[in-house]
Amino acid sequence: MANTGNRINLSVDLRVIIGVLLAIIVAMLIMWMPWQNAENDNETITVTGEALVKAEPDQYIFYPSYQFTNVDKTAAIxxxxxxxxxxxxxxxxxxxxxxxxxxxINGYKNQPFEGNTNQDYIYSLQLTVTLESRDKAQTIQDYLVxxxxxNNVTPQGSFSExxxxELESQARDEATKDARAKADQSxxxxxxxxxxxxxxxxxxxFGNPVPLLEGRGIALDSTAQKPESTNVNIMPGENELRYSVTVTYYVR
Structure with a gap:
């Protein structure tokens, strides 16, 4: 009889333990709701991080042009x-x-039309000069004038490769942080x-190149008196580089 009583007590204790464990598991499921943590392709959020960095251009490009007109094609060329x-x-x-x-160098021949019988050959020389030094750019501008x-001899300020x-790397870092901050806020x-x-x-x-002249640009035609020098200084200012990153996150 004593052995039977021990078996009954042991069975009762085991059922209690199992019940307690099940209660704990149910409570944990209710608290954590793991079924809500599963990622669903249809449940996403998309944010765009943006960054704007500014820097002085380190490249100066001149685009002066010259025109030559003559009734003789060979003479114009x-x-x-x-x-x-x-x-x-x-x-x-x-x-x-x-x-x-x-x-x-490229050119064309004027075609006559009513009231104008001009058939001159017109050839244009386009010169492109690329520099990395502001001081050298000032020297070249003074000469080109x-x-x-x-046309205008103002150099265009831009960024070298x-x-x-370098700026893209900086902007990308800022843009990705901005994207994460926006996602966290939402x-x-x-x-x-x-x-x-x-x-x-x-x-x-990139933003548009900024004018580099202090004041107005200099433009001379081929018949204008050629100045010996110019007191117009190159003022680089700052160019802008805009960068954006669009990130899509799963949500739960």
């Missing part, structure tokens, strides 16, 4: 070639390397939790 030779020779004397100078260009990559305000990152799309864009 020869004049353009002679001007190109004079310009490149002087630029090299001023310390500009060959790979920083580019010339392009004296060469009778048809090295500088661009999660806190709307009552959900962020899961893993589903997708990322990033890209950069």
């Amino acid at each position: 020869n004049a353009a070639n002679a001007k190109s030779q004079d310009l490149t020779t002087k630029l090299k004397e001023l310390g500009i390397a060959d790979n920083k100078i580019k010339t392009d 004296t060469t009778g260009p048809e 090295t500088k661009q990559n 999660a806190n305000n709307l009552g959900f939790k962020l899961g893993r990152v589903k997708a990322v799309e990033d890209g950069a864009g």
Whole structure:
């Protein structure tokens, strides 16, 4: 009889233990609700992080052009070639390397129309000079003003490839942090939790080049008197680089 009583007590104790364990498991499930933590492809949030960085340009590009008109096609071409030779020779004397100078000559023949029988050949010389030094850019601007260009000799300020990559890296870091901050803010305000990152799309864009002259630009036509020098200084200012990152998160 004593052995039977012990078996009954043991069975009762085991049922109590199992019941307690089940109660604990149920309570944990209610508290944690793991079924709500499962990621669903249809439950996502997309945010766009943005960044704007500013820096002084480290590259200066000149685009002066020259025009030559003559009734004789060969004479017009020869004049353009002679001007190109004079310009490149002087630029090299001023310390500009060959790979920083580019010339392009193209032209057309005027077609007569009512009231105008002009059939001159018109050829244009486009000169491109790329520099990395502000001081050197000032020297080249002072020279180009004296060469009778048809258009403005103000250099365009831009970022070199090295500088661009450096700024993009900085902007990307700021943009990704901005994206995460926006996602966290939405999660806190709307009552959900962020899961893993589903997708990322990033890209950069540049602001428009800023004028580099202190005051107005300088433009001279081929018949204007050529000044000996210019007191217009190159003022680089700052260029802008905008960067954005669009991130999609799973939510739960």
